[in-house]
Amino acid sequence: MTSNPTTILVIDDEAQIRKFLRISLTAQGYKVLEGANGSEGLAQAALGKPDLVVLDLGLPDMDGQQVLRELREWSAVPVLVLSVRASEGEKVLALDGGANDYVTKPFGIQEFLARVRVLLRQAGAGEQQEAVVSSGPLNLDFAYRRVTLDAVEVALTRKEYAVLAMLARHLGRVVTQQQLLKDIWGPSHVEDSHYLRVVVGHLRQKLGDDPAAPRFIVTEAGVGYRLREL
The missing domain is CATH 1.10.10.10 (Winged helix-like DNA-binding domain superfamily/Winged helix DNA-binding domain)
Structure with a gap:
């Protein structure tokens, strides 16, 4: 482990999903930040400087597509959308809006972790964003x-x-x-x-x-x- 572990931000309003992902990601050596809604998630994205964001679309205060748009106004951090929305239209909208990958719920944790690794490899040693x-x-x-x-x-x-x-x-x-x-x-x-x-x-x-x-x-x-x- 390095002194600066890879940080992953999970933006999801379901506490059970956040807990499951926190346990799974922490077990792989990642540092995990959490946001229970869009506003919290955007603040954490700026303050916590995550290396990757896992984003749910069905958030209580704003739609996840809006969160993605606002995030992309200033950050190029990789975003993996994790959502129950399985329609092609939602996927296209998210990918065109700047998402790097899209996984539908329910999901297999091993495939999810593999996709996380791919996005982190693609990002490489990207520049950290200042808050x-x-x-x-x-x-x-x-x-x-x-x-x-x-x-x-x-x-x-x-x-x-x-x-x-x-x-x-x-x-x-x-x-x-x-x-x-x-x-x-x-x-x-x-x-x-x-x-x-x-x-x-x-x-x-x-x-x-x-x-x-x-x-x-x-x-x-x-x-x-x-x-x-x-």
Whole structure:
């Protein structure tokens, strides 16, 4: 065992399922985090920096598909959906939404563990995600989806937050327009650059950022945007 065991987050509202998976995964040497609903799960995903997420779709506070969408706004952690929903449509929606694998309940624990091992191998030594990213006085807290500027909270729309969060995850590096449009609006919108320009314009207004002399969001002409590392 290493000093930093592989961490797996289980998001499921059924206590019996969480207990069963906790026992099974712990026996394999994994560290297990738990979330009983979507909000808890997203917070644990940011704070606990799991190497893999096991996600149920039928959660009490929000649908698991929504949890997946919100998680994918800022994290590339492998996600294994574990659900009683067996329809092809649900599977396609989850996989298109960023899930890496889909297992239906009831399930065999040996197959489940094998799929966990496959996803962890594919992920390799992926970058750990930070729970808070800062650009000078601008702070993004991914656990609580909160943005503050000079310690004052900034109210952002879902799309504004998604764009800023993606730039923050690549702090100091350029994120292309196509990448932002594909990941946030979807593959069918990679040419709709005006959507992105409008959102970035609103972000700059809310952050008091002068596009001619930006403090935070820099436009890389013809390429994309970069959040400055201050």
